[in-house]
Amino acid sequence: MASTLNPTEPQARKLDTAKVRQARNTGVILILLSVLVAYVFAFGTSGDATFRLSRPNDPWAVPNLVVPAMAFSYIAAAVLAFLGARQFVRGGVRWTGLSMGFGLLLAVAAFLVWATAGKSFSLTGMLQATVVRAVPIALGGLAGVLSERVAVVNIAIEGMLLAGAFTGALVGSLLGGYVGLIAAVAVGGLFGFILAALVITYRVDQIIAGVVLNLFVLGVTSYVSSQVYQEHRFLNDAPVFRPVDIPFLSDIPVIGPMLFQQNIFVYGAFIMVCIATYYLFHTRSGLRARAVGEHPQAADTLGINVYRTRYINVTVAGMVAGFGGAWFTLGSVGRFDEGMTHGLGYIGLAAMIVGRWHPFGALMAALVFGFADSMQQKLALLQTPIPSEFLAMSPYIATIILVAGLIGRARAPAADGQAYIKE
Amino acid sequence: MEVELRNITKRFGEVVANDGINLTIRGGEVLGLLGENGAGKSTLMNVLSGLYSADDGEILIDGKLVDFQGPGDSIAAGIGMVHQHFMLIPVFTVAENVILGVEPTGKVDYLDLKKARTQVREINEKYGLEVDPDELIENLPVGIQQRVEIIKVLFRSANVIIFDEPTAVLTPQEVIEFFEIVKTLRDAGKAIVFITHKLHEILDISDRIRVLRRGKIVGEGDPITITKTELAEMMVGRPVSFDVVKEPFAPGKVLLDIEDLTVLRENDDVAVDGIDLKIRSGEVVGVAGVQGNGQSALIEALTGLTRVAGGTVRFMDKDITRASTRARHRMGFAHIPEDRHRMGMITKFTIAENMVLDTYYDARFSKRRVMNWPKVYENSARVAADYDVRMTSVHDTAGHLSGGNQQKMVVARELSRETKFLIAAQPTRGLDVGSIEYIHSRIINARDTGDGVLFVSSEIDEIMALSDRIVVMFEGRIVAEFDATTETPDKNTIGLAMAGAVA
Numbered sequence: 001m002a003s004t005l006n007p008t009e010p011q012a013r014k015l016d017t018a019k020v021r022q023a024r025n026t027g028v029i030l031i032l033l034s035v036l037v038a039y040v041f042a043f044g045t046s047g048d049a050t051f052r053l054s055r056p057n058d059p060w061a062v063p064n065l066v067v068p069a070m071a072f073s074y075i076a077a078a079v080l081a082f083l084g085a086r087q088f089v090r091g092g093v094r095w096t097g098l099s100m101g102f103g104l105l106l107a108v109a110a111f112l113v114w115a116t117a118g119k120s121f122s123l124t125g126m127l128q129a130t131v132v133r134a135v136p137i138a139l140g141g142l143a144g145v146l147s148e149r150v151a152v153v154n155i156a157i158e159g160m161l162l163a164g165a166f167t168g169a170l171v172g173s174l175l176g177g178y179v180g181l182i183a184a185v186a187v188g189g190l191f192g193f194i195l196a197a198l199v200i201t202y203r204v205d206q207i208i209a210g211v212v213l214n215l216f217v218l219g220v221t222s223y224v225s226s227q228v229y230q231e232h233r234f235l236n237d238a239p240v241f242r243p244v245d246i247p248f249l250s251d252i253p254v255i256g257p258m259l260f261q262q263n264i265f266v267y268g269a270f271i272m273v274c275i276a277t278y279y280l281f282h283t284r285s286g287l288r289a290r291a292v293g294e295h296p297q298a299a300d301t302l303g304i305n306v307y308r309t310r311y312i313n314v315t316v317a318g319m320v321a322g323f324g325g326a327w328f329t330l331g332s333v334g335r336f337d338e339g340m341t342h343g344l345g346y347i348g349l350a351a352m353i354v355g356r357w358h359p360f361g362a363l364m365a366a367l368v369f370g371f372a373d374s375m376q377q378k379l380a381l382l383q384t385p386i387p388s389e390f391l392a393m394s395p396y397i398a399t400i401i402l403v404a405g406l407i408g409r410a411r412a413p414a415a416d417g418q419a420y421i422k423e
Numbered sequence: 424m425e426v427e428l429r430n431i432t433k434r435f436g437e438v439v440a441n442d443g444i445n446l447t448i449r450g451g452e453v454l455g456l457l458g459e460n461g462a463g464k465s466t467l468m469n470v471l472s473g474l475y476s477a478d479d480g481e482i483l484i485d486g487k488l489v490d491f492q493g494p495g496d497s498i499a500a501g502i503g504m505v506h507q508h509f510m511l512i513p514v515f516t517v518a519e520n521v522i523l524g525v526e527p528t529g530k531v532d533y534l535d536l537k538k539a540r541t542q543v544r545e546i547n548e549k550y551g552l553e554v555d556p557d558e559l560i561e562n563l564p565v566g567i568q569q570r571v572e573i574i575k576v577l578f579r580s581a582n583v584i585i586f587d588e589p590t591a592v593l594t595p596q597e598v599i600e601f602f603e604i605v606k607t608l609r610d611a612g613k614a615i616v617f618i619t620h621k622l623h624e625i626l627d628i629s630d631r632i633r634v635l636r637r638g639k640i641v642g643e644g645d646p647i648t649i650t651k652t653e654l655a656e657m658m659v660g661r662p663v664s665f666d667v668v669k670e671p672f673a674p675g676k677v678l679l680d681i682e683d684l685t686v687l688r689e690n691d692d693v694a695v696d697g698i699d700l701k702i703r704s705g706e707v708v709g710v711a712g713v714q715g716n717g718q719s720a721l722i723e724a725l726t727g728l729t730r731v732a733g734g735t736v737r738f739m740d741k742d743i744t745r746a747s748t749r750a751r752h753r754m755g756f757a758h759i760p761e762d763r764h765r766m767g768m769i770t771k772f773t774i775a776e777n778m779v780l781d782t783y784y785d786a787r788f789s790k791r792r793v794m795n796w797p798k799v800y801e802n803s804a805r806v807a808a809d810y811d812v813r814m815t816s817v818h819d820t821a822g823h824l825s826g827g828n829q830q831k832m833v834v835a836r837e838l839s840r841e842t843k844f845l846i847a848a849q850p851t852r853g854l855d856v857g858s859i860e861y862i863h864s865r866i867i868n869a870r871d872t873g874d875g876v877l878f879v880s881s882e883i884d885e886i887m888a889l890s891d892r893i894v895v896m897f898e899g900r901i902v903a904e905f906d907a908t909t910e911t912p913d914k915n916t917i918g919l920a921m922a923g924a925v926a
Contacts, residue, residue: 303495
């Protein structure tokens with residue numbers, strides 16, 4: 001005879017769940033941050049930190065933001081300690097991610113205040129630089145999104161950025177900025193196509209194919225820039241796209257300089273992110289592309305050409321990365337230097353993961369990295385006690401913290417990284 | 424609509440999967456295609472659905488010759504297939520899955536999801552399917568997912584619908600509902616092909632039966648007159664016994680004592696929810712349940728493959744809740760895993776290498792970290808012979824063995840040493856009848872020699888044949904328990920419990 005056994009509520013028992021473990025770790029980190037803020041940033045600091053919000057020739061002047069350094073740091077430390085302690089009691093489990101995010105924000109703010117104590121610092125300038133520096137990362141991340149959504153892992157973004165930078169400078173020097181930009185996009189697309197051919201048709205391991213392309217681009221561009229450009233300097237002297245002010249919007253304090261006094265790379269990045277979002281989530285082709293990345297066999301049985309979809313997306317991803325690469329030369333210094341992308345392509349991939357394979361997510365993550373990057377640059381000018389080499393590490397440290405700590409397990413497209421072999 | 428397959432032949436290298444098959448499929452009729460795994464049923468249907476191209480033979484639709492270059496052509500010709508492993512994208516909604524490949528669009532390639540939803544609702548109403556078009560597939564139970572597959576083929580106006588082993592993942596109650604849907608479709612004039620190896624199902628639903636063995640049609644039958652035994656004999660090619668011979672039930676003392684065991688999935692969902700279970704020596708405890716109700720997590724916790732979130736497991740009065748897998752193994756645990764390719768063997772290794780995966784460190788097989796291969800070969804050859812593993816030599820790549828022989832190899836490795844407790848998870852899934860009989864006899868042999876056995880299966884018949892005690896798992900809990908030593912429990916009651924229908 002059947003006998004029903006007593007059902008028990010799982011909530012009633014104390015379980016060793018992943019959430020509880022995560023809450024514990026978060027608590028420890030927050031309390032360590034609190035100690036850091038209290039002892040390093042607050043202790044013995046005096047004076048006010050002045051943040052300038054508008055620049056001398058802005059149409060509307062906004063008063064400066066003045067923060068008493070020591071008081072702010074002690075308050076931040078107290079809040080951090082409170083948030084950390086909350087993680088150890090049951091109620092904190094629900095807000096773990098939020099607490100961590102807010103805690104990090106506070107710690108960064110305390111750091112900024114400490115570094116600026118007794119001095120003044122242009123916040124608007126830093127935010128403007130944040131957006132500028134986020135562009136190559138966002139475009140790299142967007143290229144990553146486009147190719148990983150069809151399940152091709154694109155390590156070659158770094159190489160595509162570098163190839164775009166190189167081509168932009170070379171063709172730009174000879175034929176002008178716009179032709180250089182188009183050439184950079186075309187070369188990026190070419191490398192995308194080569195990657196697609198290697199991994200889709202010839203089924204080379206995706207990571208290896210990407211690394212091979214990166215090394216190839218690095219080798220060729222470094223050779224040319226060290227051997228040829230030394231002799232013929234006119235080949236490496238491209239025009240730079242100047243910022244274009246957007247009427248009215250560019251006059252808004254803080255936001256205006258950040259978003260509406262930029263060059264075409266910044267506007268291009270924003271537009272591409274919007275188009276990519278529409279494409280992936282609101283069109284037929286986008287639905288098919290995502291299906292190919294999630295379950296290629298299912299897509300195949302429904303008559304979708306898996307290989308062609310992957311070719312197209314990876315090639316377009318290469319074009320986006322080529323455009324992003326041109327930023328380094330045509331959008332910034334007008335000159336190509338060896339290895340000038342400095343691994344930003346990889347950080348772009350990190351932005352893609354942090355942004356959960358969504359174009360807007362990748363953009364937001366790129367802005368965080370851009371912030372870390374521009375902050376280290378501006379702080380180097382303020383002469384903080386921290387050696388500038390350490391400050392220069394901050395974008396990379398931000399990458400590690402975000403990818404390893406904050407995000408937890410983001411879900412990649414299910415077939416990501418796997419070759420599809422048609423039966 | 425009438426589809427005729429003429430003399431279809433399909434080879435994979437040396438293997439002839441389909442050998443000159445003739446078959447007719449008619450509208451308003453359910454054609455039952457019976458055969459063991461590897462008999463060539465799925466290959467035949469993949470030829471019909473355009474996934475494979477036949478090496479020989481032709482396909483006629485309403486008397487006209489057709490040539491399928493790919494699945495697209497066959498879909499266009501009105502042939503739809505519901506695969507054994509659903510071809511659904513878990514992170515897409517029902518509507519998105521249904522329209523994929525034939526999407527309604529507006530300007531600028533705009534995806535018209537609103538229209539898609541309406542169309543899904545229309546099909547829902549016409550055939551009484553009741554599926555919410557906006558739900559994500561991963562949130563739906565398998566029974567509903569299968570309906571989504573059916574909507575998919577109907578959305579493409581299929582007139583022939585092929586079901587490949589459609590009941591493998593369903594609860595008994597879902598099977599009944601599924602059969603109702605199949606009847607509705609048949610009465611609406613669709614031609615249905617029902618592929619299975621389950622005898623009672625094919626008798627329940629088919630209007631006509633064809634039996635496939637080793638790539639050939641070996642027989643046919645009228646479901647009203649033919650018996651299960653006759654069908655089984657046709658399918659296997661020799662008389663089959665459905666009974667398992669075992670010694671009288673003589674349990675010893677409690678071996679494994681599980682108390683309030685809770686196991687979580689990676690996302691903190693509760694997989695096993697406070698289970699209490701005692702298993703004695705000389706006893707087979709059968710765990711019945713539909714896949715995904717916590718059986719796998721229970722086994723992983725018992726074998727030390729996953730972290731236990733709460734509760735204790737004691738083995739011969741020792742707390743082993745956090746003991747390592749090897750420690751458990753040394754205490755006498757044997758484990759036949761549910762997926763031999765993922766957990767039970769390394770397909771690219773040889774048979775000999777696979778045979779010592781668990782004992783390679785033993786002094787018999789290695790000294791000072793150097794393998795004593797001659798000893799390994801000799802031992803493997805002996806054990807393989809004992810366990811009826813059919814091979815040419817122990818140096819064969821294990822992946823090249825047939826499924827039944829692979830599983831016998833796993834069983835041989837696990838049981839050829841001193842064991843006290845056997846965990847067997849779906850040990851006969853996808854095997855031929857001969858291997859099933861053999862593996863059942865080995866499990867019963869372990870019980871008769873005093874091992875405790877935990878036996879997990881989603882096939883009620885198998886559970887009832889082997890178990891001394893049956894527990895039913897549903898949503899991570901044990902919802903019912905049956906004593907099978909004194910009287911035979913009612914199959915319907917077990918089925919209801921598997922569906923969670925216990926007050």
